[in-house]
Amino acid sequence: MKKTVVTPGETLAYVEEFEVKGSAYSVDYRYLSSVLGVAAFDEKTHIAVVRPLKDPAIPPPGSVAYCQVAGKGRRAYQLRCFAVEGQRGPVDLKYAFTGVLPYFFADGELGIGDYIRAKVVSTYGPPLVVSIRGATYGSVLSRCPHCGSVLKRRGMALYCPNCSTEVRRKIAVGHYTA
Numbered sequence: 001m002k003k004t005v006v007t008p009g010e011t012l013a014y015v016e017e018f019e020v021k022g023s024a025y026s027v028d029y030r031y032l033s034s035v036l037g038v039a040a041f042d043e044k045t046h047i048a049v050v051r052p053l054k055d056p057a058i059p060p061p062g063s064v065a066y067c068q069v070a071g072k073g074r075r076a077y078q079l080r081c082f083a084v085e086g087q088r089g090p091v092d093l094k095y096a097f098t099g100v101l102p103y104f105f106a107d108g109e110l111g112i113g114d115y116i117r118a119k120v121v122s123t124y125g126p127p128l129v130v131s132i133r134g135a136t137y138g139s140v141l142s143r144c145p146h147c148g149s150v151l152k153r154r155g156m157a158l159y160c161p162n163c164s165t166e167v168r169r170k171i172a173v174g175h176y177t178a
């Protein structure tokens with residue numbers, strides 16, 4: 001079962017994908033959340049349930065989040081944030097948060113699917129607004145856009161050991177894992 005934090009007005013699913021129960025309403029063949037809450041999607045029964053959240057435990061500004069790049073919008077990368085940095089490394093969040101990384105805060109290229117280390121700059125949310133300005137923020141793991149292999153680091157660039165593709169990425173210095 002997939003669980004995610006949702007905001008009021010956020011699209012949860014199309015009616016042909018899921019039936020959504022709880023704190024949700026439908027408009028134009030889509031279900032939208034009516035609350036800040038948690039949506040639980042049951043892939044087997046195609047039923048989702050939205051429950052309001054009293055304490056979403058949103059990572060505070062200044063904390064370090066780990067997110068995956070889910071898409072590229074007009075002004076920002078869209079992210080799914082799943083962990084925060086604790087004393088001894090990343091700690092999984094109870095619920096994944098949607099995040100946005102404005103291009104203004106990117107200082108370099110990222111690819112869809114990249115795992116990134118980012119600093120939370122929003123004071124409330126979700127979506128979490130994050131920045132990867134600064135040497136230790138950026139990609140911690142990227143895959144080849146052509147063959148899907150994990151890219152290796154070569155200076156400030158990344159290359160594919162399988163098909164030799166080279167890509168530019170904003171790399172988190174000291175945190176890139178391959």
Ligand SMILES: [Zn+2]
Pocket residue numbers: 144145146147148149160161162163164165
């Ligand atoms: Zn490749």
